[in-house]
Amino acid sequence: MSDVVVVDYGAGNTRSVRAALTHLGKSSVVLSDPAAILEASFVVLPGVGSARSAMEHLNQTGAADALRTRFSNGGATLGICLGMQLALQTSEEDDGVTCLGLLEGDVRRLQADRVPRLGWANVDPWNESFYFAHSFVGQSPDTVATSDGFCVAVRNGSFFGVQFHPEKSGDAGLNFLEQCLTLV
Amino acid sequence: MPYSRLIPCLDVANGRVVKGVSFVGLRDVGDPVELAKFYSDGGADELVFLDITATPEGAKTMTSVVAQVADVLEIPFTVGGGIRTVEDASRIIEAGADRVSLNSAALSNPELISEIAELFGSQAVVVAIDAGDGVVHTHGGRNATEIKTVPWAIEAASRGAGEILLTSIRQDGQRTGFDLELTRQVRDAISIPVIASGGAGNAQHIAEALRITDAALIASIVHENPAGLKGLRAEIESFGITLRPLKEKV
Numbered sequence: 001m002s003d004v005v006v007v008d009y010g011a012g013n014t015r016s017v018r019a020a021l022t023h024l025g026k027s028s029v030v031l032s033d034p035a036a037i038l039e040a041s042f043v044v045l046p047g048v049g050s051a052r053s054a055m056e057h058l059n060q061t062g063a064a065d066a067l068r069t070r071f072s073n074g075g076a077t078l079g080i081c082l083g084m085q086l087a088l089q090t091s092e093e094d095d096g097v098t099c100l101g102l103l104e105g106d107v108r109r110l111q112a113d114r115v116p117r118l119g120w121a122n123v124d125p126w127n128e129s130f131y132f133a134h135s136f137v138g139q140s141p142d143t144v145a146t147s148d149g150f151c152v153a154v155r156n157g158s159f160f161g162v163q164f165h166p167e168k169s170g171d172a173g174l175n176f177l178e179q180c181l182t183l184v
Numbered sequence: 185m186p187y188s189r190l191i192p193c194l195d196v197a198n199g200r201v202v203k204g205v206s207f208v209g210l211r212d213v214g215d216p217v218e219l220a221k222f223y224s225d226g227g228a229d230e231l232v233f234l235d236i237t238a239t240p241e242g243a244k245t246m247t248s249v250v251a252q253v254a255d256v257l258e259i260p261f262t263v264g265g266g267i268r269t270v271e272d273a274s275r276i277i278e279a280g281a282d283r284v285s286l287n288s289a290a291l292s293n294p295e296l297i298s299e300i301a302e303l304f305g306s307q308a309v310v311v312a313i314d315a316g317d318g319v320v321h322t323h324g325g326r327n328a329t330e331i332k333t334v335p336w337a338i339e340a341a342s343r344g345a346g347e348i349l350l351t352s353i354r355q356d357g358q359r360t361g362f363d364l365e366l367t368r369q370v371r372d373a374i375s376i377p378v379i380a381s382g383g384a385g386n387a388q389h390i391a392e393a394l395r396i397t398d399a400a401l402i403a404s405i406v407h408e409n410p411a412g413l414k415g416l417r418a419e420i421e422s423f424g425i426t427l428r429p430l431k432e433k434v
Contacts, residue, residue: 012304013277013278013281015255015279050303112185113375115376116306116307116346119187119229120186120229121187132186134307148186165260168258170259174258
């Protein structure tokens with residue numbers, strides 16, 4: 001059995017996150033099978049695609065309910081970028097989407113000088129730079145880190161979500177991923 | 185605000201990096217994977233790969249290069265050249281690229297921008313504009329169109345492009361500095377990020393561009409001395425530009 005299940009949304013780049021996991025010595029598999037999501041020791045909700053198409057895929061495959069059950073059971077899950085946003089209750093993206101609702105909070109269109117917000121930015125209070133590429137941003141009472149004042153990390157129980165891409169953030173990103181994996 | 189970005193651009197033909205990359209410190213200067221890793225370790229914030237063959241065979245080779253690069257690179261990268269359909273874009277993104285760059289295909293079929301943005305998000309779509317004398321050019325800058333540069337940038341942004349890669353064909357390869365006026369005009373007209381391209385000859389040129397816009401594309405200045413990237417970053421910072429802090433490897 002693979003160490004990590006990377007949840008499949010039906011489209012997009014999951015190769016980079018798998019490459020980062022491989023670099024850390026973890027085998028991974030990309031799937032949306034509910035049973036595998038429930039049983040996995042670690043699950044990654046990657047940051048690919050758009051909120052609507054991702055949620056449709058998760059609902060159709062039963063992965064959405066599996067992720068909710070997994071969360072209540074205390075199974076470790078990391079959400080990256082869109083994967084973090086999907087864990088909240090609703091998103092303004094694509095004219096409004098109901099998300100997984102694992103954590104309290106919602107996702108709104110980013111208000112910044114330049115959108116998408118692209119590039120490396122410092123994350124407080126971790127004082128470390130990570131790579132961002134987003135047009136939407138979450139807000140949640142479970143916020144644990146910010147960047148330029150935006151909510152960029154949420155944590156509640158066994159769910160950890162980050163707006164940045166650890167798999168694209170060089171050594172800082174790999175270190176972060178490694179620490180997440182030790183939470184299992 | 186995210187830090188200003190420095191983006192080396194690699195031209196790839198038939199799976200090999202072409203154009204004047206110097207040999208210092210590299211086993212195989214033509215290997216895109218090794219060069220990508222080298223630049224990533226040296227402090228590149230992102231990379232751009234341009235497939236300059238842009239043929240069907242070239243596209244297959246490029247997909248395999250993208251997959252190999254994605255397996256070793258832990259910074260984002262954009263791939264351009266020969267992407268004409270949503271399927272082309274999907275193939276490149278699924279192989280591991282973060283973003284695709286569209287050029288002439290977006291001009292002949294602007295819908296392509298929105299189609300890719302809907303599927304992968306705006307951040308996955310870069311529109312490359314080769315600009316000169318106020319109009320957009322095609323075929324590597326050789327052919328002038330009647331499409332005006334600034335209105336085209338506005339249209340690309342409104343159709344869902346997440347970034348404009350703006351090359352001044354007058355300055356490209358001259359190494360006498362970026363076309364700052366052009367960069368300013370485009371930046372002021374849109375609210376998505378703009379990468380300035382064409383003309384980087386020294387750190388001061390790059391700093392001038394980064395005072396105006398979000399990112400600078402660099403080619404010969406870094407290919408002539410790949411090991412000098414860290415020094416170049418320090419020099420750019422000495423002109424008052426803040427780049428992301430690099431941590432020393434232990």
